[in-house]
Amino acid sequence: MKVRLLTLIICGFVTCNYAQDDEAVLKTVYTTSLTNGKSYDWLDHLSNQIGGRLSGSKNAELAVQYTKAELEKLGLDKVWLQPVMVPKWERGEKEKAFFEVSGFVKEVNICALGGSIATPEDGISAKVIEVKGLDELTVLGKENIEGKIVFFNRPMQADLISTFNAYGGCVDQRYSGAKEAGKFGAVGVIVRSMNLRQDDLPHTGSMSYGDLPVEQRIPSAAISTNDADKLSKALKKNKALQFYFKQNCQQFEDVQSYNVIGEITGSKFPNEYILVGGHLDSWDLGDGAHDDGAGVVQSMDVLRLLMASGIKPKRSIRVVLFMNEENGLRGATEYAKVAKEKNENHIFALESDAGGFTPRGFSFAANDANFNQVLGWKALFKPYLIHYFELGGSGADVGPLKSDTNVLAGLRPDSQRYFDHHHAANDTFEHVNKRELELGAATMTALVYLFDKYGINPIQNASEIKD
Secondary structure, eight states, X not given: OHHHHHHHHHHHHSOOOSOTHHHHHHHHHHHHHHHXXXXXXXXXXXXIIIOOOOTTSHHHHHHHHHHHHHHHHTTOSEEEEEEEEEEEEEOOSOOEEEEXXXXXXXXXXXXXXBTOOOOOTTOEEEEEEEESSTHHHHHHOHHHHTTSEEEEOOOOOTTOSOHHHHHHTTTHHHHXXXXXXXXXXXXXXXXXOSOSSOOSOOOOXXXXXXXXXXXXXXXXXXXXXXXXXXXHHHHHHOTTOEEEEEOOOXXXXXXXXXXXXEEEOOSSEEEEEEEEEEEOOOOSSSOOIIIIXXXXXXXXXXXXXXXXXXXXXXXXXXXXXXXXXXXXXXXXXXXXXXXXXXXXXXXXXXXXXXXXXXXXXXXXXXXXXXXXXXXXXXXXXXXXXXXXXXXXXXXXXXXXXXXXXXXXXXXXXXXXXXXXXXXXXXXXXXXXXXXXXXXXHHHHHHHHHHHXXXXXXXXXXXXXXXX
């Protein structure tokens, strides 16, 4: 009686758009995931038996083969590989860097940024100019930059509760730093790692030269937060210090890889698709457990949990393990292209690409009618402490599927520890908590179940879409 009264009180603030039996279904889903989950075992294999899965690498190929085989074991209606051409970049030998201070050589921790060119064989040694952002380059001008190494040292903003907002506030220096510095004659770029923690781990990530001529392209590397502070402190004492770094990375011709796709065919509306997915590729420094091994195995487990919970979907449910999110988004682009060519109606797509931490809720790209429907389900998630239901984005891999008539969403786990591991050597299996991972898989399954049962509200006006 008390539970029913509480439900009525909650529904007084938001119209509840669900049936009483949905509570029982969600309880079954969460119980099954927490007592008979599969995601952690799958992640163990991906992380510890295969390892880092850089796009175009042998490990990425092994991951494709492994996940396809595991999906086939589930007894899905369809499992297939979707070919996609992807970039192939290799790091080469471990990078080296140092600077001299007070007559002593101080070695520092760096790593090449993904897509960067190599230094000359003997490395680069030059004076350093420190900046906080791209706009400072124009102010300084070529006369102050030419022949020097540009050191981008803008930290992530620590007082932002959303660490993804903090990341977004400074990632431009990593992605575009070499392109912009090269225009002013710089010989190299060193970028403070995208990390809120003080440590000795450099964090890699994608960078781009855009349309910069080949002769103006310069090597770019990340430096650990501890060493960024040490370099900045040393520069204040001696602006003429010499910084040396060497990296041996190489870009090859594109190679063929695959998206891995599995499907439960809908019993009533087989031509309406609900997609759940994550990206199978990762960077090479760790084993990609959080980014995005967690999202991969959670997405796989959504389909297994639906079947294990006795749910027979009305609409076709697809899991898509996208290739090449990290340095090109080729898998997502190809999937969306083929879906459009086949005139497939993707009414809902959910992505997990924010780590395997405790789930807090979801963000949605939706119109008001669909978001209000989602808010009507919020009370169902309250017993599991899932409270975050907000408009504002979904995920990089599902983004290309956006249309005037669908809903996209992203799982939003607690983000406070995510950038401790993001694109670094400590993004490894031991840093993933089994229970947190399984809670995320259950939470995704619950939302997929609800969208399958209730569908979406047609969007009459494209301008109503909120993202």
